[in-house]
Amino acid sequence: xxxxxxxxxxxxxxxxxxxxxxxxxxxxxxxxxxxxxxxxxxxxxxxxxxxxxxxxxxxxxxxxxxxxxxxxxxxxxxxxxxxxxxxxxxxxxxxxxxxxxxxxxxxxxxxxxxxxxxxxxxxxxxxxxxxxxxxxxxxxxxxxxxxxxxxxxxxxxxxxxxxxxxxxxxxxxxxxxxxxxxxxxxxxxxxxxxxxxxxxxxxxxxxxxxxxxxxxxxxxxxxxxxxxxxxxxxxxxxxxxxxxxxxxxxxxxxxxxxxxxxxxxxxxxxxxxxxxxxxxxxxxxxxxxxxxxxxxxxxxxxxxxxxxxxxxxxxxxxxxxxxxxxxxxxxxxxxxxxxxxxxxxxx
Amino acid sequence: xxxxxxxxxxxxxxxxxxxxxxxxxxxxxxxxxxxxxxxxxxxxxxxxxxxxxxxxxxxxxxxxxxxxxxxxxxxxxxxxxxxxxxxxxxxxxxxxxxxxxxxxxxxxxxxxxxxxxxxxxxxxxxxxxxxxxxxxxxxxxxxxxxxxxxxxxxxxxxxxxxxxxxxxxxxxxxxxxxxxxxxxxxxxxxxxxxxxxxxxxxxxxxxxxxxxxxxxxxxxxxxxxxxxxxxxxxxxxxxxxxxxxxxxxxxxxxxxxxxxxxxxxxxxxxxxxxxxxxxxxxxxxxxxxxxxxxxxxxxxxxxxxxxxxxxxxxxxxxxxxxxxxxxxxxxxxxxxxxxxxxxxxxx
DNA sequence: TTGTAAGCGTTATCAG
DNA sequence: CTGATAACGCTTACAA
Numbered sequence: 001x002x003x004x005x006x007x008x009x010x011x012x013x014x015x016x017x018x019x020x021x022x023x024x025x026x027x028x029x030x031x032x033x034x035x036x037x038x039x040x041x042x043x044x045x046x047x048x049x050x051x052x053x054x055x056x057x058x059x060x061x062x063x064x065x066x067x068x069x070x071x072x073x074x075x076x077x078x079x080x081x082x083x084x085x086x087x088x089x090x091x092x093x094x095x096x097x098x099x100x101x102x103x104x105x106x107x108x109x110x111x112x113x114x115x116x117x118x119x120x121x122x123x124x125x126x127x128x129x130x131x132x133x134x135x136x137x138x139x140x141x142x143x144x145x146x147x148x149x150x151x152x153x154x155x156x157x158x159x160x161x162x163x164x165x166x167x168x169x170x171x172x173x174x175x176x177x178x179x180x181x182x183x184x185x186x187x188x189x190x191x192x193x194x195x196x197x198x199x200x201x202x203x204x205x206x207x208x209x210x211x212x213x214x215x216x217x218x219x220x221x222x223x224x225x226x227x228x229x230x231x232x233x234x235x236x237x238x239x240x241x242x243x244x245x246x247x248x249x250x251x252x253x254x255x256x257x258x259x260x261x262x263x264x265x266x267x268x269x270x271x272x273x274x275x276x277x278x279x280x281x282x283x284x285x286x287x288x289x290x291x292x293x294x295x296x297x298x299x300x301x302x303x304x305x306x307x308x309x310x311x312x313x314x315x316x317x318x319x320x321x322x323x324x325x326x327x328x329x330x331x332x333x334x335x336x337x338x339x340x341x342x343x344x345x346x347x
Numbered sequence: 348x349x350x351x352x353x354x355x356x357x358x359x360x361x362x363x364x365x366x367x368x369x370x371x372x373x374x375x376x377x378x379x380x381x382x383x384x385x386x387x388x389x390x391x392x393x394x395x396x397x398x399x400x401x402x403x404x405x406x407x408x409x410x411x412x413x414x415x416x417x418x419x420x421x422x423x424x425x426x427x428x429x430x431x432x433x434x435x436x437x438x439x440x441x442x443x444x445x446x447x448x449x450x451x452x453x454x455x456x457x458x459x460x461x462x463x464x465x466x467x468x469x470x471x472x473x474x475x476x477x478x479x480x481x482x483x484x485x486x487x488x489x490x491x492x493x494x495x496x497x498x499x500x501x502x503x504x505x506x507x508x509x510x511x512x513x514x515x516x517x518x519x520x521x522x523x524x525x526x527x528x529x530x531x532x533x534x535x536x537x538x539x540x541x542x543x544x545x546x547x548x549x550x551x552x553x554x555x556x557x558x559x560x561x562x563x564x565x566x567x568x569x570x571x572x573x574x575x576x577x578x579x580x581x582x583x584x585x586x587x588x589x590x591x592x593x594x595x596x597x598x599x600x601x602x603x604x605x606x607x608x609x610x611x612x613x614x615x616x617x618x619x620x621x622x623x624x625x626x627x628x629x630x631x632x633x634x635x636x637x638x639x640x641x642x643x644x645x646x647x648x649x650x651x652x653x654x655x656x657x658x659x660x661x662x663x664x665x666x667x668x669x670x671x672x673x674x675x676x677x678x679x680x681x682x683x684x685x686x687x688x689x690x691x692x693x694x
Numbered sequence: 695t696t697g698t699a700a701g702c703g704t705t706a707t708c709a710g
Numbered sequence: 711c712t713g714a715t716a717a718c719g720c721t722t723a724c725a726a
Contacts (some may be wrong), residue, residue: 361704
């Protein structure tokens with residue numbers, strides 16, 4: 001027992017202390033601690049024992065400084081307040097943690113400007129790799145170049161942009177849009193409205209394309225006035241769309257919305273106005289949010305595997321970081337699935 | 348233009364390079380970069396200019412090593428896949444970022460064991476401070492001592508535990524439970540069932556206490572058989588509760604569930620069985636999740652200010668970190684609010 | 695299989 | 711106001 005009379009912060013144990021205690025060199029301790037192949041078993045055991053007995057904690061700063069790596073992965077997302085995003089992050093954290101990486105997270109708040117700042121922050125934190133889903137109005141990828149120039153790998157997911165040398169993780173949004181629209185058409189819909197997001201984001205433009213393809217398949221001419229684009233797909237967006245529908249002379253008989261939040265908000269508003277769903281208007285959403293199973297009638301939607309997307313993105317990145325010989329995959333496409341519920345089925 | 352023929356990684360610019368270019372000492376550069384008071388304005392400007400011209404990026408590892416600080420805050424939460432948690436994290440990230448801290452996040456997956464590992468990871472990452480919401484079955488706080496011993500401050504939020512020297516951020520769960528139950532009673536309910544979580548977690552035991560207090564106020568004896576506890580309050584938990592209710596001889600006429608997920612799942616199941624809500628059974632949930640506004644009838648619930656809780660927790664921690672003279676606050680209580688909707692109102 | 699020693703880039707202390 | 715210098719704790723050639 002010693003009395004810490006001067007209140008000096010208790011001295012940290014370093015590999016030097018262990019070395020001294022064991023009468024060996026710090027280098028050997030360093031090696032023993034991370035079982036270097038060229039070290040005798042007995043020595044290693046002694047080192048490990050002493051380390052835990054003495055309460056040794058490795059100093060990551062020193063290690064990072066020396067190795068020029070942080071074992072940290074950055075994530076930049078538009079917003080962290082949707083069910084989808086939280087499941088994505090959950091998946092990323094799981095894989096990253098298992099592989100010995102920390103996750104640092106930053107929100108761009110859907111703003112290009114804030115995204116640029118976030119990238120700068122990540123850069124300054126010396127992340128080993130980055131995973132990004134683009135903000136609403138991100139216009140170019142200039143801000144990522146600084147990382148790429150330093151050979152810091154970037155994975156885009158969900159809202160991606162094509163960039164040579166970067167892998168993207170997506171679902172086949174075009175096919176999903178096609179599936180959703182095709183389903184509505186096959187239920188007898190003739191005038192299908194589409195609620196889209198910002199069309200410079202792949203996820204929304206691809207879904208729109210799928211929508212058009214399905215129409216073409218049924219020989220229905222594309223009517224631009226049936227597409228509401230550049231909405232934020234928020235609750236308000238759904239309500240606004242409903243208002244617009246209610247003022248239309250020739251109302252649509254189907255709606256394909258690019259997310260569940262807006263689909264549900266729109267449905268509720270339409271229901272209030274006395275419109276019967278799916279009888280008058282059939283509705284399909286996107287994401288398979290929990291709310292889709294709660295709204296009455298239950299919402300037909302496209303299952304978007306968020307947790308899996310997060311896991312795959314992180315696993316891909318970790319792979320790139322841990323082995324430089326990793327293949328230069330361009331795009332990974334995850335499976336989506338149209339989940340048919342009552343909001344779109346007409347008997 | 349130089350051609351990087353040997354593919355050597357481009358040399359990093361350090362304060363030495365700037366010093367050399369300006370014919371001053373590295374120490375001065377270091378000071379200039381973080382505007383030390385004792386430095387001439389002109390010199391500072393020269394340094395800043397040179398730094399940005401040469402593309403200088405400060406090496407955080409070296410700085411951290413020297414200063415023994417990481418400017419990183421850790422967060423440990425049970426799960427990152429609920430609306431509530433994602434809003435909490437969103438708030439934390441916002442404040443932390445504004446104050447120059449990074450956030451690293453780890454999920455305990457509701458497991459005490461994993462929580463212990465998470466704390467260890469955080470410790471090894473040399474976080475400056477920690478914010479924690481406890482796992483389902485965390486039994487003691489032994490695992491946090493290692494941090495506290497190093498004077499690393501810990502803030503508990505939501506699922507807290509009383510610990511001298513740590514601040515807790517909560518809402519008044521007892522009062523909220525009272526409000527919810529009182530409301531049901533005032534609507535004429537006589538037999539109110541309570542869906543609780545693990546009663547060793549403050550949030551659930553406090554709400555149960557509030558429930559009991561309200562009963563007492565109305566002179567209704569507490570009936571333990573009306574409390575389902577130690578459920579995970581998942582969808583399945585709600586469904587199970589409904590099944591149990593359906594088999595009861597004397598059915599309850601009200602339900603107070605400790606979260607919206609289970610409340611909604613329970614409602615749906617009861618509706619399927621032909622029970623009218625609120626007429627036969629009135630329901631109140633907790634959290635004000637988006638689903639509460641979607642279920643039919645809309646769910647009466649307690650608004651839990653997640654974003655605000657995150658912001659307050661982070662602000663409190665940052666304050667502790669940035670000024671050592673910060674007051675030793677024990678508990679911060681945020682305002683909750685009973686939001687009355689149709690699921691509990693009988694005309 | 696182990697030891698030696700040279701950094702990694704910054705900041706704090708002390709001296710000028 | 712500025713400079714010299716010594717850490718901070720670890721890793722890794724290179725040597726033994």
